Amino acid sequence: MSRRRLLCTKVSARRTAAVDDSKRWKIKQVTKSNFTNDLLEEVNTHILNSDFIAVSLQNSGSYSAPWQRVLPFDTAETAYLKAKHAAERFQVLQFALCPFTLRASKLTAHPFNFHLFPRDELKIGMPSYSFSCQTSYLTSMARVGFDFNACIYDGISYLSRAQESAAKHQMGNLVLGAHAVQSLPASSIADALFSERIKSRVAHWRDACKDSNSRIEDPLVQSLRKLVLRSEEYGSRPCLDIDVCSERQVELVLEVLKDFSDDLVPLLILSKHGGTQAVRPVFVSSKDDKALFEDELKIQEEEQSKRIRGFREVIDLISASQKPVVAHNSINDFTFIHSKFFGPLPPSISDFKHSLRSFFPCIVDLNRLIKEVSPLKSLNIPAALSYLRSRFFAPIDVEIPDEGLSVELNEGKIHGHNVIRISQLFAKLCLVLKSGRSVLQADDGHKALSIEDYANIFYPCSSTSLENSGEEVSISSGYTRKLSCENLVFLWGFRHETPLGELKRLLSKGCVVVAFWKPGYSEAFLEEVGHGAINCEALREMVSDGLRAASYETYKNVLRNGIWDADLADSLEKALMLTGYSSSEVDLEPQAFEICWDDSTVINLDDL
Amino acid sequence: MKNLRQIRALVISPALLARTLCTCPTFSLKNVTKSNFASTLGDLRRHISSADFVAVDLEMTGVTSAPWRESFEFDRYDVRYLKVKDSAEKFAVVQFGVCPFRWDPHKHSFVAHPHNFYIFPRQELPADGPSYEFLCQTTSIDFLARYQFDFNACIREGLSYLSRRQEDEALSRLKSAYDAMLIDSCPTTKEVKDIPLASMADILFSERMKIRFHEWRGGLLQERNEVSHFNGSLTDSEQQFETIFFKMRPALTLKGFTSHQLRLIQEVIRKHFKDLTYVRAYDENSILQKLIVFVDSEDDKIELMREVKNGLHKEAEKKIKAAVGFRQVIDIISEEKKLIVGHNCFLDLAHIYSKFFGPLPPTAEEFACHTHKFFPHVIDTKILLNADKVLQQLMKKTSTSLSSAFTLLCPEIASSKTSNSVCQPRVDVEVQVDDMRSSNWNSGAKHEAGYDAFMTGCVFAQACRHLGIDFESASPNENLAHNEKLQKYVNLVYLSWNSGDVINLSNGNVGAEFLNLNAYMKRFAKISYPNIVLIWGFPSKLKAIDIKECLCKVFGVSSVTSIYHLDETTVFVQFSKAELASDFLVLKERLESSNDPISVLHPFSKLFEGVNTHAAGYEIYKEICGSPISEVSFSEQAEAVGIKWKTRLLDSTRALEAKRHGQSGTEIERVSYGSKDTEKSEKIKRLILKTTTNQHGNACGLGDLLYGASDPPREEMMATNL
Incomplete structure (x- = not known):
């Protein structure tokens, strides 16, 4: 017993140490009042001297209904469409940026946290006419002490590149x-x-x-x-x-x-x-x-364009440096960055990747790296840190040089710490992966890891990374199992008394995804439901009760046509109507994507 | 004058001193957040119940979700309602001002209690539905920021609320969940699947727990037999266990276990102890506890589970009641059936309805009818100021915005000094906040909901005096809402200030004619909706003047009454005759379906350049306004709504088109029509031919000769000034 307790105190001691650590971190908070040329100069110097740049965004929301999150059965395409929808509606309120260098186990970071607000500084209806807020997001931000007044009163505004060229004409320049x-x-x-x-x-x-x-x-x-x-x-x-x-x-x-x-x-x-x-x-x-x-x-012209570009100046600096950028959830972060600071998001993921690569040649997704050491679960940052701590010895010494940072700028501000955690986690992962691989060169820290292996893979939350070409990938172990999305069927409209209704995991109110293991069964099932299920008594009963079914293609159509109802069932219903009218559009894409099956979120009918 | 006032103040002050702590005029109004809501509610209930009227005002996160949804003269009343509905559904209310006014016959003045509620649509109840979400219009948020709105207070401390509909839904959801729980109260059927003990640690832990519970149970049984005091060695040694009594039964509380450990404990209890049961219940502080309870028998166990479930149900019900939050204030106002006063308050009423009652009905008439049930007497001060001749005279055609009306009608309050104002019969207003009172209070901030409500109330009180309503002689029991001098105005609200449409909330009628006013007729030119065509998606370089020129070339100089730019690529064109509107649409369709050279040379080719120019009648604007989508530009919106056609004929012409069905129609020369239609088709054919030649015969304008520019003649060129 005493041993156990000892262990406990040890753990708790370490935990408090970790907390203290993050409190000690000083992050330069930047608002309208201190967003000056000097500061930009400083940011630029740090960017140019860094090996990597970590970024982290604080947005006003991420999804309007649970099914609109990126889910395990999403392909890269559908995940992109979901991320695009979110990026177009929600607003970036804070942009944390951390250029850092990595030498052996020493991480030197220069974190900045920019407060943003899309104020219409030039009275031309830009950068954004309106934006959405997700209440639960704001509430949890408030709980950790987010200062909304600072953001709205003193946030820095910006224009995207596309907006800038439009603005020059609108202002009668x-x-x-x-x-x-x-x-x-x-x-x-x-x-x-x-x-x-x-x-x-x-x-x-x-x-x-x-x-x-x-x-x-x-x-x-x-x-x-x-x-x-x-x-x-x-x-x-x-x-x-x-x-x-x-x-x-x-x-x-x-x-x-x-x-x-x-x-x-x-x-x-x-x-x-x-x-x-x-x-x-x-x-x-x-x-x-x-x-x-x-x-x-x-x-005068320079001043004016500075006024127009606002915070985008910083994005331009990152882009100009061509340094590798590290993000935790890159598909979400970079759809936001693209739509707010470059221009409207293209309709397909391949165009998006192409466009993004011209701005950022190398993007490292932390989720992808985490998967490398822990293939089973997708982890958030604190969980990943503690997972690494428990399994690997990879001490990282975080140093944040204090450059005359005034105390009051930082007091009580907890904003932007995530970006340091991202840097820290990245450094640890580099160290861990390095020791497990032989492709390393010993001398230089950041070149040691072949970043190219991990760069530019937009990694939705499951193992759906469909490389750049859109071909299938082979990651399958433990509980996950590969599946072609042709084998998936969406069901809804069943009564809650039916066995299906008792399933715990509903995708959205009254809608489930069913996977068939054997290819061809899904088509047969859909046909059966479509023709009133003449061959099966029980199924006919359910169809009579209003059971509806749709293929994965219908789901894709929901996203392509932007049918964002609160219930997925409603959206699917509308998409079915659409394709009913113009059936020629359906079979444009015979290419089957594979997605990975994860037991924890999708229901296995075999269990019934 | 000034002296007189000071003396007056002196005379009053001893009486005031006796009852109040402070007479200084600079206290702030009553700000209400989560922390002081409960304590404020009681007082407010009393104030409202004794009030003669209650003034209200709202601050929102935005007004229009897209530029083309802004209010303007071409809005028909049903379209206007759809715009208001869209606004109320999308934006959040962040501040709610409530200010009850009571006439105090002893002091010969009104007593006002301005309250400023911060509200925020926090999701208090767990629900599987869509997450709460609201829109912010950037300019509105910036506007609030300019007036120092405290967003932190709003989001951190703001009161949340449930509409009546939401409350009903939550209660019925709870009921069905509870019913379901009662059905499977036999715990044997569910969760029978064993949790595999994954690791050695789990096995050790389970064994340890088994021993613990065994010891504890043994102790209990022993205690029963020996009546010795059981001090629970467990209680001392481990903070994780504590022996208490739960529903008259000995129980062990479990603290500091992870959910995985709790699952293991449950497993141990289920497998090894028939007379122990695992229970989740709320304690008296509404904190969820996990307990191991000792039960005498299987019956006792069932009885216990029933009690526990009842407790959980009650707790959930309590949570729903608590989540009603700010709506309690609205319920009080509604129950008391007080006269509600707002300034240009139709949007406010729509917000109140959608936030606190339920989803907004599809039409203005239904909305009026439902609102009337909840609020039987509503006064819009904007109506009052514009409709009454005496007041109009007073306002001298100044703006009837709230702040200018307040400055003009209540100069003493507005500027805290006396003036020989236009309002001779003056109404005094005393402000009371908690224990502080003042008769010349003015320390609110403009565009703070509580202060705006106060101003609205003052304007109303002063306007009543001008209408000849005598508060002095009125009996205290008389309802102001039934005052005959106000009858003309009660329940009339501006549906749209821009088009002058007024809605009568008591019967849903819409029109400007209730208020017999010449002013309206002058201000608003009659708009004839069948004459209107909506054109969108044309090249953005085209200006109204270019479009007019285009149209006039074809239909004649006087054919276009007005053109209104909705946004860069969208216009409303009002033709002088409805016939022209339908002719235009038919002509457009013909031109698009024919590919002969004539259509290329047609003057409309400029307007139809590119392939995205769409046109339709006014009804389509209504249809698009009714959509929940809000793209920034109208053309994108039309696309998002799913408009695939390029031209939609008017209903009248569509019937005609239906006859044509089956005939090719692409070659205009050879189309054969029924005898009735021949005339029309001939006319259109003529129009096409006439105008194409017209343009070319007339191509050399003065401008070309003078400046030799290669561009086609344009209006601006003529205007060049040297």
Whole structure:
């Protein structure tokens, strides 16, 4: 007994140590107020010096109904469609980022936690008109002390790359007008007329500007002159707005202004709906002034695009560094990252992977690595850490250099610790996997592990990793068993008194998945149900009571067509109606995916 | 004036001092969260019950789920209702202001009790259904943040609620679960499957437990025989076991075991002890306990299980009652049948209905009828301010928004100083929060639900005075809702301020004519819905002016009454005649189904550029508004709703089309029609031919000559200014 107790205290002591450990971790919290150029510089330095970058997202929710989670019988395609649906509706509230280096067993981390809010800073209805919140998510975030006020009041906004290009036009931006390189092709009389008019007007105005520069005038005369010349001021310099109504006219005006290039700098005013609205020559008093003005413009433009990009700047830095990115649940995290910071999610997973690879060449999924050491269960981060602790000796020394981090920035903040745990877990897994393999080179920590083996596999929660090509994979051991999804049948509409109704594991209210071991049985069963089950008394009874069945293809159609009802049964019913009308669409994809069978979540009819 | 007020305050203060602790005007209103809800509810019940009216106001996480769902003049009342319904179903209420007003005849003033409830739709009951979810409109959240809304208080401390429907469902679910539990009360049939003892540790643990329980049982039996005090050596040695009495039987509580260990214990009890039974039950603090109970016999065991199940059932019922939460306040207001005052409160009522009663009915009429049952008297101050001539005069055409009405009608409260305001007969309002009272209280924040409710109530009280309602002489028992001077306005609520539609909650009628007002007729041009065509999916560079030009070329200069941009690629076109609307749709369909060169040269080709231009009558807008989906752009929405066709003819023309069924219809020249339709088809044919030639004969505009631009003539070009 005493031994046991001793063991207990030991464990608890270690546990408290672990807790203390995470409390000691200092994570730089970044909000609107300290999101400065200096900070970006700092982030960039750490990214460039790191071996890996761990990321972790805190979202406003993940699914609206239990069946809309990624489930064991999902293929990569259906899992992607589910993740896509979530990423399009929910919002990222915090983005934790941790560039780290790994030298032997020493992990040096530089964690940052960015608070985000999709505030419409530019009043153009972007980045997001609205977003969903899952109540239970917010409640559990509140329980661990999440500061919603900080997030909403001071969160950093952003625009995706796709939104940025749209925004530039919507804001009626100013762009430095570059003179046409080649001279314009022969012009018509109308063109000549137009050019002449512009020329005389500009010349007149330019002369007036030069004139007024040299003498002091009565304010009244000055304002009168302005009125007559329709001259305006741009900053401290005089300018003139020339309205144009076609790109042809823009070229003509720029051509005219070429002759005045010593005194005038042309700006283009973009209209809200694309195209140019006006050309605005700005008067500069000398060559030096011109250079000065052009510098000013450049700075201004940079400032503005910074304002537009906001937090995306950080994402761009990660992407530019081309470093390997480590995430725990990569399909979820990266659908969010893609849709918020790059652009709308493509309809298929292969397009998504292709698009994502152009931004992040190497993504490591922790779930995949965990599977490598513990093939039976999929584990969350704390569970995986304790699993490793109990089975392997892989001590990792986490060091977070304290770079003058003010105390009040961190006090009581528990935000973003997950990202350090991800780094830690990754380091441990590297160590464990390294000792079990021979493909290693001893000298350098991160090169030792052949990351390529694990990169870019989007790993839904079961062993459905359908590599990049979409071919089957062979992972099967213990309780999991391979299955072709053709063998799966969805059943619903049964009465709760029927034996099926008593099954504990319902996928969604009144809907179950049944797997047939022998190929071909599922089709036979579906046919049987479809024709009223003439050959089987018991089944006919159930069909009469309203039993309905659908194939896996119908389930895929539910997701492809975005039929997100609260009950899967309703969605399946609607999908059946859809395919009923256009049956040609059904057989487009004869390719059968294999999925893995996991006893704990799917019902085995043999048990009945 | 100022002096007079001060004297007044002085006169009152001794009396006040006697009863109150504080007379300072700067206390805050009553904020209510989870922690003080129970203690507040009793007081609030009294205040509401003695109140003359109750003002309410809500703060939500958003108003429209997509830009094209925003309210505008082209909304027919049924469409408007669908928009409100969508809003109430998708967004959450985060703050609920309740402010009961009572006339105090001794002080000749109203006494107001502003309450500000933080609420949050927390899921308190475990349910297998969809998870609770709500939408946030980014601009609304940002708006709340600008007024310092405390999101932490709301999410951490906010009150949750169940609607009546949800409560009923939870209770019936519980009942069926309980019934099922009673049926299989014989515990032998279930869970007979042995848990295989997976490891040596499990076997050792089971053995150890078996010995423990054996010792304990032995001790009990011995105690019975020898009447010696059983001090339970187990109790001392292990914190995990404690001997107590459970339902008059000796029992052992199990603490600090993992669920796996508990399963093993259950197994041990089942296999080896006939007179011990494993039980899960709640103790007096509603904490779930696991116990081993000693039973005398098999009958005693069944009896015990029944008792335990009853206890679990009661506990579950208690939880459901507790989960009702904030709805208790709504129930009080509804039970007391008080006059409810809101400002432009149709959306508020819809939220109240969907959050606290049940799913919103499909039509405005049904909604009115159901709401009327729960709230028999409702006043919309916005109606009052716009409908009454005296008040209109007072408002002098200023905005009838709540804050401007408050500033104008209640300047003393709004600015805490006297002014020779327009409102001579003034109504005083005294504010009471807990033990603090003040007659010139003004320390609320705008757009805080509690303060907005207070302002609404003040505006209403002042408006009543202007209508000639004398609070002084009214008997205390008289119901304000039955006051004849208010009768004209009771239960009238703006369905849509933009289109001026008013709904009568007592009978569901909709229209502007209840309020005999000329102002409306001036403000709102009559919209004829059959004349409207909805066009979407055209190239976003087309502006209203371009579209109008397109249409006018074909149907004549005066054919288009107005064009309204719903978003970048969607417009409403109102034609001058309904006939033109249907002609347009027929023409569009013909052009699309024919591939001859004529259709390419047609002026509409600009509008139909690309292949995504869809068109349909107004009804389709209603259909799409009724969908639960909310994509940001209307074109995406139409696609998401599953619209596969490109043109939907109006009902009237569709009947005509049905006749045509079976004939090819792709070649316009050769289509044969019934005698009645010939005229129409001829006309359309003419239109197509006329307009195509028209465009080309007329191609050289002034603009081209002058500037020689290669673009086709455009309106902007003409406007070029040099």
